Amino acid sequence: KPLVFSGVQPTGNLHLGNYLGALQKFVALQDSHDCIYCVVDLHSITAQLVHDDLAGQTRAITAAFLASGIDPKKHIVFNQSRVPQHAELAWVFNCVARIGWMNRMTQFKDKAGKDRENASLGLLAYPSLMAADILVYRATHVPVGDDQKQHLELTRDIATKFNNDFSKRIAERGLGVEMAMGEETVNGFFPLTEPLIEGPATRVMSLRDGTKKMSKSDPSDLSRINLTDDADAIAKKIKKAKTDPEPLPSDVDGLAARPEAENLVGIYAALSGMSRAAVIGDFGGKQFSVFKPALAELAVDKLAPISAEMRRISADPGFVDGVLRDGGERAGVLAEQTMKSVRAIVGLLGD
Numbered sequence: 066k067p068l069v070f071s072g073v074q075p076t077g078n079l080h081l082g083n084y085l086g087a088l089q090k091f092v093a094l095q096d097s098h099d100c101i102y103c104v105v106d107l108h109s110i111t112a113q114l115v116h117d118d119l120a121g122q123t124r125a126i127t128a129a130f131l132a133s134g135i136d137p138k139k140h141i142v143f144n145q146s147r148v149p150q151h152a153e154l155a156w157v158f159n160c161v162a163r164i165g166w167m168n169r170m171t172q173f174k175d176k177a178g179k180d181r182e183n184a185s186l187g188l189l190a191y192p193s194l195m196a197a198d199i200l201v202y203r204a205t206h207v208p209v210g211d212d213q214k215q216h217l218e219l220t221r222d223i224a225t226k227f228n229n230d231f232s233k234r235i236a237e238r239g240l241g242v243e244m245a246m247g248e249e250t251v252n253g254f255f256p257l258t259e260p261l262i263e264g265p266a267t268r269v270m271s272l273r274d275g276t277k278k279m280s281k282s283d284p285s286d287l288s289r290i291n292l293t294d295d296a297d298a299i300a301k302k303i304k305k306a307k308t309d310p311e312p313l314p315s316d317v318d319g320l321a322a323r324p325e326a327e328n329l330v331g332i333y334a335a336l337s338g339m340s341r342a343a344v345i346g347d348f349g350g351k352q353f354s355v356f357k358p359a360l361a362e363l364a365v366d367k368l369a370p371i372s373a374e375m376r377r378i379s380a381d382p383g384f385v386d387g388v389l390r391d392g393g394e395r396a397g398v399l400a401e402q403t404m405k406s407v408r409a410i411v412g413l414l415g416d
């Protein structure tokens with residue numbers, strides 16, 4: 066049965082990229098799948114150990130999940146550290162994965178910067194914990210933005226190596242399912258997870274520079290729309306967004322060498338549920354002075370209710386904590402089932 070898992074770090078404000086690349090998709094998958102959505106607090110201490118208010122940030126992301134429309138009764142919403150099986154499986158995966166695999170991760174190279182020797186060991190092992198998040202539920206589908214693609218390929222590499230290295234024990238214990246791997250069929254314990262990276266906004270770019278990703282860490286607040294921005298801030302940021310002087314092209318191919326125009330059209334498409342071609346159908350040949358106010362109105366219509374709902378939910382931290390506690394209990398039961406099998410396969414004595 067298909068199972069969806071995804072995670073968001075409780076570091077900084079959520080922005081439009083997080084919403085369109087992740088949250089909006091989390092919401093859309095709820096009708097057709099069982100979903101587990103996790104605030105990954107253990108990942109947040111890999112790049113920076115000491116945070117002013119990590120617990121508060123965890124609650125804020127949870128409020129954003131709920132305000133976007135995730136139903137914590139039908140699905141599971143919790144914070145990662147509450148279910149210690151994530152860290153336990155990550156340790157096993159640290160012994161499955163190779164240092165070379167981790168060294169090749171572009172996010173590690175970006176975040177570690179020049180002084181790699183001085184990055185935390187946790188930052189290097191980050192993708193191994195991410196693989197554990199997903200595979201401790203044996204999740205089959207993971208909705209994410211484009212920047213997580215390499216991490217999900219690594220998750221498949223870890224699952225493949227585990228399945229191969231332990232293939233005999235998996236088969237002996239009857240714990241595998243038949244799955245195709247290249248030419249062969251193997252008896253795998255962990256599924257090869259599919260990334261869900263689709264639609265017009267898998268990589269939302271900075272409003273100040275169409276060649277840079279919209280990100281929590283950009284020093285310019287004008288580069289991103291935060292989920293907590295009010296209507297005036299949203300309108301101002303879109304008005305000030307960088308563009309080229311040409312009007313919008315008359316067909317989508319005309320967006321190719323125009324990163325800022327492409328980004329704004331992609332945002333409009335994702336917020337409205339239209340294709341990029343349909344947006345160009347409406348606005349092709351028009352000036353940005355016409356398109357930008359329409360985009361601002363659409364963004365405010367979509368985001369203002371979410372940010373109001375976030376404020377409402379955040380006013381009741383007891384309620385948010387209750388959601389996380391309940392979600393953690395249900396996630397823990399599922400994670401423990403997987404870990405019982407993993408301990409048996411590896412030979413770690415449990416009960």
Ligand code: TYM
Pocket residue numbers: 070071072073074075082083084085086087105108194195198199207208209210211212213216266267268269270278279280
């Ligand atoms: P994080 O917290 O950086 O981002 C959360 C989600 O937002 C997406 N995203 C974007 N999408 C489109 N355009 C952008 N500019 C943009 N910026 C961010 C991210 O791709 C992500 O989907 N490693 C993950 C968290 C994680 C996780 C997991 C995800 C931990 N374990 C297991 C999936 C499954 C991260 O740092 O996301």
